[in-house]
Amino acid sequence: MxxxxxxxxxxxxxxxxxxxxxxxxxxxxxxxxxxxxxxxxxxxxxxxxxxxxxxxxxxxxxxxxxxxxxxxxxxxxxxxxxxxxxxxxxxxxxxxxxxxxxxxxxxSKEAPKKPGRSIESPRVGKYLILQLMFTGVSFALILTGEVPRDPGILLVASIQLFLLALTALVSRPLVFQLAPKFRGKMALGFARAMTVVSAMVALQLAVVALSPKASPLLLILMLLVSLGAVFYAAFVSLTSAYEEGYY
Structure with a gap:
Protein backbone atom coordinates (compact mmCIF):
# COMPACT_ATOMS: atom_id res chain seq x y z
CA MET A 1 0.00 0.00 0.00
CA SER A 108 -56.03 18.06 7.75
CA LYS A 109 -56.57 21.53 9.31
CA GLU A 110 -59.39 23.99 8.78
CA ALA A 111 -58.62 26.94 6.54
CA PRO A 112 -57.77 30.12 8.49
CA LYS A 113 -60.29 32.97 8.46
CA LYS A 114 -57.65 35.48 7.34
CA PRO A 115 -54.66 34.78 5.07
CA GLY A 116 -51.28 34.72 6.79
CA ARG A 117 -48.43 37.09 6.10
CA SER A 118 -47.04 36.77 2.60
CA ILE A 119 -43.29 36.10 2.49
CA GLU A 120 -41.55 37.60 -0.52
CA SER A 121 -38.69 35.66 -2.07
CA PRO A 122 -35.34 37.48 -2.25
CA ARG A 123 -34.15 38.38 -5.72
CA VAL A 124 -31.08 36.37 -6.64
CA GLY A 125 -31.32 36.83 -10.42
CA LYS A 126 -28.00 38.67 -10.75
CA TYR A 127 -26.22 35.89 -8.86
CA LEU A 128 -27.79 33.26 -11.12
CA ILE A 129 -26.64 35.17 -14.20
CA LEU A 130 -23.09 35.49 -12.87
CA GLN A 131 -22.92 31.80 -12.04
CA LEU A 132 -24.25 30.90 -15.49
CA MET A 133 -21.43 32.95 -16.99
CA PHE A 134 -18.75 31.34 -14.80
CA THR A 135 -20.14 27.86 -15.47
CA GLY A 136 -20.24 28.58 -19.21
CA VAL A 137 -16.57 29.63 -19.16
CA SER A 138 -15.58 26.43 -17.34
CA PHE A 139 -17.42 24.06 -19.66
CA ALA A 140 -16.26 25.99 -22.72
CA LEU A 141 -12.65 25.43 -21.63
CA ILE A 142 -13.35 21.73 -21.16
CA LEU A 143 -15.26 21.23 -24.43
CA THR A 144 -12.63 23.06 -26.49
CA GLY A 145 -9.85 20.96 -24.97
CA GLU A 146 -8.11 23.91 -23.34
CA VAL A 147 -8.05 21.93 -20.09
CA PRO A 148 -7.80 18.12 -19.75
CA ARG A 149 -11.07 16.21 -19.69
CA ASP A 150 -10.11 14.03 -16.78
CA PRO A 151 -12.74 13.00 -14.17
CA GLY A 152 -11.33 15.33 -11.52
CA ILE A 153 -11.71 18.47 -13.63
CA LEU A 154 -15.16 17.41 -14.85
CA LEU A 155 -16.21 16.87 -11.25
CA VAL A 156 -14.89 20.27 -10.19
CA ALA A 157 -16.75 21.96 -13.05
CA SER A 158 -19.91 20.05 -12.15
CA ILE A 159 -19.79 21.63 -8.70
CA GLN A 160 -20.70 24.91 -10.40
CA LEU A 161 -23.94 23.35 -11.65
CA PHE A 162 -24.70 22.21 -8.11
CA LEU A 163 -24.05 25.72 -6.76
CA LEU A 164 -26.29 27.16 -9.47
CA ALA A 165 -29.17 24.89 -8.50
CA LEU A 166 -28.60 25.60 -4.82
CA THR A 167 -28.67 29.34 -5.45
CA ALA A 168 -32.07 28.99 -7.11
CA LEU A 169 -33.35 26.97 -4.17
CA VAL A 170 -32.17 29.40 -1.48
CA SER A 171 -34.41 32.11 -2.92
CA ARG A 172 -37.49 30.13 -1.87
CA PRO A 173 -38.33 30.83 1.79
CA LEU A 174 -39.82 27.42 2.55
CA VAL A 175 -36.72 25.73 1.15
CA PHE A 176 -33.99 27.76 2.79
CA GLN A 177 -35.68 29.23 5.86
CA LEU A 178 -33.17 28.19 8.51
CA ALA A 179 -34.49 30.67 11.05
CA PRO A 180 -38.09 30.84 12.32
CA LYS A 181 -38.53 34.32 10.75
CA PHE A 182 -37.51 34.87 7.15
CA ARG A 183 -36.27 38.21 5.84
CA GLY A 184 -34.15 36.96 2.95
CA LYS A 185 -30.81 38.27 4.24
CA MET A 186 -29.31 34.83 4.76
CA ALA A 187 -30.52 33.60 1.37
CA LEU A 188 -28.89 36.58 -0.36
CA GLY A 189 -25.68 36.06 1.61
CA PHE A 190 -25.49 32.39 0.67
CA ALA A 191 -26.20 33.23 -2.98
CA ARG A 192 -23.33 35.74 -2.92
CA ALA A 193 -21.03 33.22 -1.25
CA MET A 194 -21.79 30.49 -3.80
CA THR A 195 -21.20 32.94 -6.64
CA VAL A 196 -17.73 33.67 -5.23
CA VAL A 197 -16.93 29.94 -5.12
CA SER A 198 -18.18 29.47 -8.69
CA ALA A 199 -15.97 32.34 -9.84
CA MET A 200 -13.00 30.77 -8.10
CA VAL A 201 -13.54 27.46 -9.95
CA ALA A 202 -13.75 29.25 -13.32
CA LEU A 203 -10.59 31.23 -12.52
CA GLN A 204 -8.63 28.10 -11.63
CA LEU A 205 -9.63 26.36 -14.86
CA ALA A 206 -8.73 29.48 -16.84
CA VAL A 207 -5.27 29.52 -15.23
CA VAL A 208 -4.81 25.84 -16.10
CA ALA A 209 -5.75 26.63 -19.72
CA LEU A 210 -3.44 29.64 -20.00
CA SER A 211 -0.52 28.14 -18.10
CA PRO A 212 -0.44 24.33 -18.50
CA LYS A 213 3.03 24.27 -16.91
CA ALA A 214 2.51 26.79 -14.17
CA SER A 215 5.41 27.86 -11.99
CA PRO A 216 5.41 26.98 -8.26
CA LEU A 217 4.91 30.68 -7.47
CA LEU A 218 1.72 30.78 -9.55
CA LEU A 219 0.46 27.61 -7.87
CA ILE A 220 1.04 29.15 -4.44
CA LEU A 221 -0.74 32.33 -5.56
CA MET A 222 -3.74 30.33 -6.80
CA LEU A 223 -3.83 28.42 -3.52
CA LEU A 224 -3.92 31.70 -1.61
CA VAL A 225 -6.67 33.02 -3.88
CA SER A 226 -8.68 29.84 -3.37
CA LEU A 227 -8.30 29.99 0.40
CA GLY A 228 -9.23 33.66 0.36
CA ALA A 229 -12.36 32.95 -1.68
CA VAL A 230 -13.40 30.12 0.65
CA PHE A 231 -12.84 32.22 3.78
CA TYR A 232 -14.73 35.16 2.24
CA ALA A 233 -17.63 32.88 1.29
CA ALA A 234 -17.72 31.45 4.82
CA PHE A 235 -17.59 34.96 6.31
CA VAL A 236 -20.46 36.19 4.12
CA SER A 237 -22.52 33.10 4.96
CA LEU A 238 -21.98 33.44 8.71
CA THR A 239 -22.63 37.18 8.85
CA SER A 240 -25.80 36.88 6.78
CA ALA A 241 -26.99 34.05 9.04
CA TYR A 242 -26.38 36.29 12.06
CA GLU A 243 -28.31 39.16 10.45
CA GLU A 244 -31.18 36.81 9.70
CA GLY A 245 -31.37 35.89 13.36
CA TYR A 246 -30.03 32.32 13.22
CA TYR A 247 -27.46 32.28 16.03
Whole structure:
Protein backbone atom coordinates (compact mmCIF):
# COMPACT_ATOMS: atom_id res chain seq x y z
CA MET A 1 0.00 0.00 0.00
CA UNK A 2 1.49 3.33 -1.08
CA UNK A 3 1.08 6.70 0.59
CA UNK A 4 -1.72 7.84 -1.73
CA UNK A 5 -3.82 4.75 -1.01
CA UNK A 6 -3.31 5.16 2.73
CA UNK A 7 -4.30 8.84 2.54
CA UNK A 8 -7.39 7.95 0.53
CA UNK A 9 -8.49 5.29 3.01
CA UNK A 10 -7.93 7.63 5.98
CA UNK A 11 -9.89 10.34 4.18
CA UNK A 12 -12.81 7.97 3.64
CA UNK A 13 -12.57 6.66 7.21
CA UNK A 14 -12.56 10.02 8.99
CA UNK A 15 -15.10 11.72 6.71
CA UNK A 16 -17.33 8.64 6.81
CA UNK A 17 -17.16 8.52 10.62
CA UNK A 18 -18.03 12.21 10.79
CA UNK A 19 -21.07 11.69 8.54
CA UNK A 20 -22.21 8.70 10.59
CA UNK A 21 -22.05 10.78 13.78
CA UNK A 22 -23.83 13.70 12.11
CA UNK A 23 -26.50 11.37 10.73
CA UNK A 24 -27.04 9.77 14.12
CA UNK A 25 -27.49 13.17 15.76
CA UNK A 26 -29.97 14.15 13.03
CA UNK A 27 -31.86 10.88 13.35
CA UNK A 28 -32.21 11.22 17.13
CA UNK A 29 -32.80 14.99 17.21
CA UNK A 30 -35.63 16.22 19.42
CA UNK A 31 -35.72 19.70 17.95
CA UNK A 32 -32.50 21.09 19.44
CA UNK A 33 -31.27 24.37 17.94
CA UNK A 34 -28.80 23.82 15.10
CA UNK A 35 -29.22 20.03 14.97
CA UNK A 36 -31.11 18.18 12.31
CA UNK A 37 -32.55 18.98 8.91
CA UNK A 38 -33.89 22.55 9.14
CA UNK A 39 -35.87 24.33 6.42
CA UNK A 40 -39.04 26.38 6.48
CA UNK A 41 -41.38 23.39 6.42
CA UNK A 42 -39.76 21.89 9.52
CA UNK A 43 -40.28 25.11 11.46
CA UNK A 44 -43.95 25.17 10.50
CA UNK A 45 -44.66 21.51 11.19
CA UNK A 46 -43.35 19.17 13.89
CA UNK A 47 -44.52 16.25 11.80
CA UNK A 48 -42.43 17.47 8.84
CA UNK A 49 -39.40 17.95 11.12
CA UNK A 50 -39.55 14.39 12.47
CA UNK A 51 -40.00 12.72 9.08
CA UNK A 52 -37.37 14.88 7.34
CA UNK A 53 -34.86 14.22 10.13
CA UNK A 54 -35.44 10.50 9.76
CA UNK A 55 -34.79 10.57 6.02
CA UNK A 56 -31.84 12.96 6.35
CA UNK A 57 -30.26 11.00 9.20
CA UNK A 58 -30.51 7.63 7.46
CA UNK A 59 -29.22 9.05 4.18
CA UNK A 60 -26.24 10.73 5.87
CA UNK A 61 -25.35 7.54 7.75
CA UNK A 62 -25.52 5.46 4.56
CA UNK A 63 -23.31 7.99 2.76
CA UNK A 64 -20.74 7.74 5.55
CA UNK A 65 -20.78 3.95 5.43
CA UNK A 66 -20.38 4.03 1.64
CA UNK A 67 -17.31 6.29 1.92
CA UNK A 68 -15.67 3.96 4.44
CA UNK A 69 -16.42 0.78 2.47
CA UNK A 70 -15.45 2.21 -0.95
CA UNK A 71 -12.32 4.13 0.09
CA UNK A 72 -9.96 1.17 -0.58
CA UNK A 73 -11.30 0.77 -4.13
CA UNK A 74 -12.22 4.22 -5.53
CA UNK A 75 -9.90 7.14 -6.33
CA UNK A 76 -10.32 10.47 -4.54
CA UNK A 77 -12.48 11.82 -7.37
CA UNK A 78 -14.73 8.77 -7.05
CA UNK A 79 -15.08 9.25 -3.30
CA UNK A 80 -15.91 12.90 -3.84
CA UNK A 81 -18.58 11.88 -6.35
CA UNK A 82 -20.06 9.40 -3.83
CA UNK A 83 -20.11 12.20 -1.24
CA UNK A 84 -21.90 14.64 -3.55
CA UNK A 85 -24.39 12.08 -4.82
CA UNK A 86 -25.11 10.72 -1.34
CA UNK A 87 -25.60 14.07 0.39
CA UNK A 88 -27.28 15.65 -2.64
CA UNK A 89 -29.77 12.81 -2.93
CA UNK A 90 -30.37 12.90 0.83
CA UNK A 91 -31.12 16.64 0.76
CA UNK A 92 -33.57 16.23 -2.12
CA UNK A 93 -35.39 13.33 -0.44
CA UNK A 94 -35.50 15.13 2.92
CA UNK A 95 -36.87 18.28 1.28
CA UNK A 96 -39.56 16.36 -0.61
CA UNK A 97 -40.48 14.50 2.59
CA UNK A 98 -40.77 17.71 4.62
CA UNK A 99 -42.85 19.37 1.88
CA UNK A 100 -45.19 16.39 1.60
CA UNK A 101 -45.69 16.04 5.36
CA UNK A 102 -46.33 19.77 5.77
CA UNK A 103 -48.91 19.76 2.98
CA UNK A 104 -50.62 16.67 4.43
CA UNK A 105 -50.80 18.32 7.82
CA UNK A 106 -52.20 21.52 6.31
CA UNK A 107 -54.89 19.56 4.46
CA SER A 108 -56.03 18.06 7.75
CA LYS A 109 -56.57 21.53 9.31
CA GLU A 110 -59.39 23.99 8.78
CA ALA A 111 -58.62 26.94 6.54
CA PRO A 112 -57.77 30.12 8.49
CA LYS A 113 -60.29 32.97 8.46
CA LYS A 114 -57.65 35.48 7.34
CA PRO A 115 -54.66 34.78 5.07
CA GLY A 116 -51.28 34.72 6.79
CA ARG A 117 -48.43 37.09 6.10
CA SER A 118 -47.04 36.77 2.60
CA ILE A 119 -43.29 36.10 2.49
CA GLU A 120 -41.55 37.60 -0.52
CA SER A 121 -38.69 35.66 -2.07
CA PRO A 122 -35.34 37.48 -2.25
CA ARG A 123 -34.15 38.38 -5.72
CA VAL A 124 -31.08 36.37 -6.64
CA GLY A 125 -31.32 36.83 -10.42
CA LYS A 126 -28.00 38.67 -10.75
CA TYR A 127 -26.22 35.89 -8.86
CA LEU A 128 -27.79 33.26 -11.12
CA ILE A 129 -26.64 35.17 -14.20
CA LEU A 130 -23.09 35.49 -12.87
CA GLN A 131 -22.92 31.80 -12.04
CA LEU A 132 -24.25 30.90 -15.49
CA MET A 133 -21.43 32.95 -16.99
CA PHE A 134 -18.75 31.34 -14.80
CA THR A 135 -20.14 27.86 -15.47
CA GLY A 136 -20.24 28.58 -19.21
CA VAL A 137 -16.57 29.63 -19.16
CA SER A 138 -15.58 26.43 -17.34
CA PHE A 139 -17.42 24.06 -19.66
CA ALA A 140 -16.26 25.99 -22.72
CA LEU A 141 -12.65 25.43 -21.63
CA ILE A 142 -13.35 21.73 -21.16
CA LEU A 143 -15.26 21.23 -24.43
CA THR A 144 -12.63 23.06 -26.49
CA GLY A 145 -9.85 20.96 -24.97
CA GLU A 146 -8.11 23.91 -23.34
CA VAL A 147 -8.05 21.93 -20.09
CA PRO A 148 -7.80 18.12 -19.75
CA ARG A 149 -11.07 16.21 -19.69
CA ASP A 150 -10.11 14.03 -16.78
CA PRO A 151 -12.74 13.00 -14.17
CA GLY A 152 -11.33 15.33 -11.52
CA ILE A 153 -11.71 18.47 -13.63
CA LEU A 154 -15.16 17.41 -14.85
CA LEU A 155 -16.21 16.87 -11.25
CA VAL A 156 -14.89 20.27 -10.19
CA ALA A 157 -16.75 21.96 -13.05
CA SER A 158 -19.91 20.05 -12.15
CA ILE A 159 -19.79 21.63 -8.70
CA GLN A 160 -20.70 24.91 -10.40
CA LEU A 161 -23.94 23.35 -11.65
CA PHE A 162 -24.70 22.21 -8.11
CA LEU A 163 -24.05 25.72 -6.76
CA LEU A 164 -26.29 27.16 -9.47
CA ALA A 165 -29.17 24.89 -8.50
CA LEU A 166 -28.60 25.60 -4.82
CA THR A 167 -28.67 29.34 -5.45
CA ALA A 168 -32.07 28.99 -7.11
CA LEU A 169 -33.35 26.97 -4.17
CA VAL A 170 -32.17 29.40 -1.48
CA SER A 171 -34.41 32.11 -2.92
CA ARG A 172 -37.49 30.13 -1.87
CA PRO A 173 -38.33 30.83 1.79
CA LEU A 174 -39.82 27.42 2.55
CA VAL A 175 -36.72 25.73 1.15
CA PHE A 176 -33.99 27.76 2.79
CA GLN A 177 -35.68 29.23 5.86
CA LEU A 178 -33.17 28.19 8.51
CA ALA A 179 -34.49 30.67 11.05
CA PRO A 180 -38.09 30.84 12.32
CA LYS A 181 -38.53 34.32 10.75
CA PHE A 182 -37.51 34.87 7.15
CA ARG A 183 -36.27 38.21 5.84
CA GLY A 184 -34.15 36.96 2.95
CA LYS A 185 -30.81 38.27 4.24
CA MET A 186 -29.31 34.83 4.76
CA ALA A 187 -30.52 33.60 1.37
CA LEU A 188 -28.89 36.58 -0.36
CA GLY A 189 -25.68 36.06 1.61
CA PHE A 190 -25.49 32.39 0.67
CA ALA A 191 -26.20 33.23 -2.98
CA ARG A 192 -23.33 35.74 -2.92
CA ALA A 193 -21.03 33.22 -1.25
CA MET A 194 -21.79 30.49 -3.80
CA THR A 195 -21.20 32.94 -6.64
CA VAL A 196 -17.73 33.67 -5.23
CA VAL A 197 -16.93 29.94 -5.12
CA SER A 198 -18.18 29.47 -8.69
CA ALA A 199 -15.97 32.34 -9.84
CA MET A 200 -13.00 30.77 -8.10
CA VAL A 201 -13.54 27.46 -9.95
CA ALA A 202 -13.75 29.25 -13.32
CA LEU A 203 -10.59 31.23 -12.52
CA GLN A 204 -8.63 28.10 -11.63
CA LEU A 205 -9.63 26.36 -14.86
CA ALA A 206 -8.73 29.48 -16.84
CA VAL A 207 -5.27 29.52 -15.23
CA VAL A 208 -4.81 25.84 -16.10
CA ALA A 209 -5.75 26.63 -19.72
CA LEU A 210 -3.44 29.64 -20.00
CA SER A 211 -0.52 28.14 -18.10
CA PRO A 212 -0.44 24.33 -18.50
CA LYS A 213 3.03 24.27 -16.91
CA ALA A 214 2.51 26.79 -14.17
CA SER A 215 5.41 27.86 -11.99
CA PRO A 216 5.41 26.98 -8.26
CA LEU A 217 4.91 30.68 -7.47
CA LEU A 218 1.72 30.78 -9.55
CA LEU A 219 0.46 27.61 -7.87
CA ILE A 220 1.04 29.15 -4.44
CA LEU A 221 -0.74 32.33 -5.56
CA MET A 222 -3.74 30.33 -6.80
CA LEU A 223 -3.83 28.42 -3.52
CA LEU A 224 -3.92 31.70 -1.61
CA VAL A 225 -6.67 33.02 -3.88
CA SER A 226 -8.68 29.84 -3.37
CA LEU A 227 -8.30 29.99 0.40
CA GLY A 228 -9.23 33.66 0.36
CA ALA A 229 -12.36 32.95 -1.68
CA VAL A 230 -13.40 30.12 0.65
CA PHE A 231 -12.84 32.22 3.78
CA TYR A 232 -14.73 35.16 2.24
CA ALA A 233 -17.63 32.88 1.29
CA ALA A 234 -17.72 31.45 4.82
CA PHE A 235 -17.59 34.96 6.31
CA VAL A 236 -20.46 36.19 4.12
CA SER A 237 -22.52 33.10 4.96
CA LEU A 238 -21.98 33.44 8.71
CA THR A 239 -22.63 37.18 8.85
CA SER A 240 -25.80 36.88 6.78
CA ALA A 241 -26.99 34.05 9.04
CA TYR A 242 -26.38 36.29 12.06
CA GLU A 243 -28.31 39.16 10.45
CA GLU A 244 -31.18 36.81 9.70
CA GLY A 245 -31.37 35.89 13.36
CA TYR A 246 -30.03 32.32 13.22
CA TYR A 247 -27.46 32.28 16.03
Missing amino acids: NGYELLRILYGLFLGAFLIIAGTLTLTSKGELGIGFRIGYTYLSERARRKANRVSGIGTILTGLALILLSPFLPMAGLFAVLLLGLGGTLVLAYLTAKREYELEEL
